[in-house]
Amino acid sequence: NHFIEVSADETDAVWLFLHSGSRGIGNKIAQHHIGVAQQVTRKRGTRLPDPDLAYLEEGTSEFTRYIKELRWAQHFALLNREEMMDRVITQFGHWVGGHVRERERINCHHNFTQQETHYGKSVWVSRKGAIRAEPGDPGLIPGSMGTASYVVEGLGNPVSLNSSPHGAGREYSRTAARKTFSLAELKTAMLGIEFRATEAFIDEIPAAYKPIDQVMRDAADLVRVRHKLRQLINVKGD
Structure with a gap:
């Protein structure tokens, strides 16, 4: 879509x-870290009703590595949209046969995770x-x-x-x-x-x-x- x-x-x-988003690389990063979470969960001996509920604990090296790569993917997605929009504006200008004057640009994530404060607590919010x-x-x-x-x-x-x-x-x-x-x-x-x-x-x-x-x-x-x-x-x- x-x-x-x-x-x-x-x-x-x-x-x-x-x-658009981070394209295929975001999915690859997610699949890799889901696999890591499942391995860690098995080693912990944690029983879950479904393997896809596996999780990483904040403060661990696995969690830190995941957040680093997640942020990279989110930044890549933002820059990817910026580059695509620059190209669309250029082509639109060619199509209309004149200069395109940009008045405003909005670039927002729609599938992402970040640390925020809600109800007085620092939490990780995932927006899907x-x-x-x-x-x-x-x-x-x-x-x-x-x-x-x-x-x-x-x-x-x-x-x-x-x-x-x-x-x-x-x-x-x-x-x-x-x-x-x-x-x-x-x-x-x-x-x-x-x-x-x-x-x-x-x-x-x-x-x-x-x-x-x-x-x-x-x-x-x-x-x-x-x-x-x-x-x-x-x-x-x-």
């Missing part, structure tokens, strides 16, 4: 929007499919390839550990979406938006995702909406 989009807000200002929403934090919340996306500002709700949704979230798994929807339905759902109409993207049909407007209403105590974006062009990799 990584993408590049050209969108417009309520004032017709153009936004270039992309979604979520963004940080401290007071004033700028954020981006995409819907789907055919629905609105939002530019937001965090409200710092302590109940959510100062977090908000990263996106709409799936209503159908990829497999279920491929079985449920057709290319014709995808084309209908994407009327008015330029995209590559191929069967490879059936699992990204807007109906496979939860209604983003409802998600944003539910998140009203987590973020303030600055802009609602409508897609003009969507590019996904297959």
Whole structure:
């Protein structure tokens, strides 16, 4: 579901929007340290209902090494998005035949872990499919390839550990979406938006995702909406 989009807000200002993370290297790092955690758990003699619940203890060399590589991956993801956005802006300028004046850039993580203080305690917060929403934090919340996306500002709700949704979230798994929807339905759902109409993207049909407007209403105590974006062009990799 990584993408590049050209969108417009309520004032017709153009936004270039992309979604990506640390790519394959982040997954490789995670898989390696999950394996290390499982080995350590076995050596400790800790009984767990599932091997995937294995964990590393703060203060150990294994934990320190994991956090170091985790931070590297998060920084790589941030720089990766910066580089991609620089290239998108350059190509967009070529396409429109003129200079592109950048007014604002927002770059936020959506799968990450960091140490924070909540309720008076120093804790490790893992946000999976979520963004940080401290007071004033700028954020981006995409819907789907055919629905609105939002530019937001965090409200710092302590109940959510100062977090908000990263996106709409799936209503159908990829497999279920491929079985449920057709290319014709995808084309209908994407009327008015330029995209590559191929069967490879059936699992990204807007109906496979939860209604983003409802998600944003539910998140009203987590973020303030600055802009609602409508897609003009969507590019996904297959």
